[in-house]
Amino acid sequence: MSEQADIFTIPVAPEDYRSGFVGIIGRPNVGKSTIMNFLVGQKIAITSPVAQTTRNRLRGILTTPEAQIIFVDTPGIHKPHHQLGQVLVKNAQSSINAVDVVLFVVDCAVELGGGDRYIAELLNQTETPVILGLNKADQQSAPQFDDRYRELAEARGWTIAKFSALQGEGMEALQSSIVENLKPGPYYYPPDLVTDQPERFIMGELIREQILLLTREEVPHSVAIEIEKVVEEAKLTRIFAAINVERPSQKAILLGKGGGMIKAIGTAAREQIQKLIEGQVYLELFVKVLPKWRQSRVRLAEFGYRVEED
Ligand SMILES: Nc1nc2c(ncn2[C@@H]2O[C@H](COP(=O)(O)OP(=O)(O)OP(=O)(O)O)[C@@H](O)[C@H]2O)c(=O)[nH]1
Ligand SMILES: [Mg+2]
Numbered sequence: 240m241s242e243q244a245d246i247f248t249i250p251v252a253p254e255d256y257r258s259g260f261v262g263i264i265g266r267p268n269v270g271k272s273t274i275m276n277f278l279v280g281q282k283i284a285i286t287s288p289v290a291q292t293t294r295n296r297l298r299g300i301l302t303t304p305e306a307q308i309i310f311v312d313t314p315g316i317h318k319p320h321h322q323l324g325q326v327l328v329k330n331a332q333s334s335i336n337a338v339d340v341v342l343f344v345v346d347c348a349v350e351l352g353g354g355d356r357y358i359a360e361l362l363n364q365t366e367t368p369v370i371l372g373l374n375k376a377d378q379q380s381a382p383q384f385d386d387r388y389r390e391l392a393e394a395r396g397w398t399i400a401k402f403s404a405l406q407g408e409g410m411e412a413l414q415s416s417i418v419e420n421l422k423p424g425p426y427y428y429p430p431d432l433v434t435d436q437p438e439r440f441i442m443g444e445l446i447r448e449q450i451l452l453l454t455r456e457e458v459p460h461s462v463a464i465e466i467e468k469v470v471e472e473a474k475l476t477r478i479f480a481a482i483n484v485e486r487p488s489q490k491a492i493l494l495g496k497g498g499g500m501i502k503a504i505g506t507a508a509r510e511q512i513q514k515l516i517e518g519q520v521y522l523e524l525f526v527k528v529l530p531k532w533r534q535s536r537v538r539l540a541e542f543g544y545r546v547e548e549d
Pocket of ligand 1: 405
């Protein structure tokens with residue numbers, strides 16, 4: 240669809256309608272993507288217990304009768320070690336300035352730490368309203384942890400919300416708090432759209448999610464998925480995807496004994512993709528070795544890791 244056609248499909252919002260962009264930031268693994276998926280009501284971003292699951296800035300759109308909230312999910316902020324790490328951190332930082340509200344997420348099951356303070360410092364330079372989101376309330380065994388988080392928020396005039404994105408408690412209040420912080424505005428996207436990402440990108444992510452869940456450490460971060468071909472037939476969608484890794488040893492792990500691992504990844508990813516496209520899927524995966532792709536800006540761009548400028 241051309242850009243112009245897009246503009247005409249967006250209706251005019253009612254008077255006193257609110258809208259805006261909400262940047263979700265925080266350390267890796269605190270539950271940022273889980274929060275976005277919960278509020279949007281659909282799995283747009285993949286989630287896993289492995290830190291640095293999210294690699295790309297990703298938009299999830301929630302349209303209600305009173306507001307349109309565009310969530311910008313970002314990779315966890317941490318100290319960068321290599322080219323991919325630097326791209327991830329830079330992108331997360333620049334999204335702080337480009338949004339209307341920042342949702343700074345922490346894991347309240349653990350004490351406020353250096354990683355959170357590092358992010359709080361980045362936020363000191365912004366005028367954007369900040370909501371400090373205390374996630375994983377369901378896992379918190381020491382409620383006194385909240386004291387430090389409250390001090391942090393009160394000293395800076397931030398709003399606080401406490402919730403569990405996994406179980407849902409407190410999520411309605413979080414949504415209200417976000418809407419309260421939004422200004423009157425138009426629909427930025429058609430009301431029925433839930434993400435700005437093409438379906439192919441999400442398909443690749445759903446494959447990567449299974450690799451994160453089924454293989455150990457090291458391998459997941461060296462993986463880049465390329466959807467090479469999608470063939471839509473009457474009752475079946477055939478998808479051909481390459482899994483790029485950096486070393487032959489990683490290829491061996493991904494294949495597994497007798498091809499058992501790649502089969503398990505394929506079966507699980509296929510189920511997820513079927514949910515996404517609401518139809519039958521045939522999924523064919525192959526593993527390729529592409530040395531040092533993470534060090535290469537060109538490769539990063541090829542695999543869809545945008546280097547975003549401030
Ligand atoms: N118990 C509990 N687990 C949660 C909650 N929210 C998220 N998780 C889990 O925490 C892990 C990380 O969640 P993600 O949503 O991938 O975290 P993230 O902040 O997006 O992580 P990165 O993309 O790596 O920065 C997953 O295993 C989630 O299921 C919660 O409220 N309670
Ligand atoms: Mg994430």
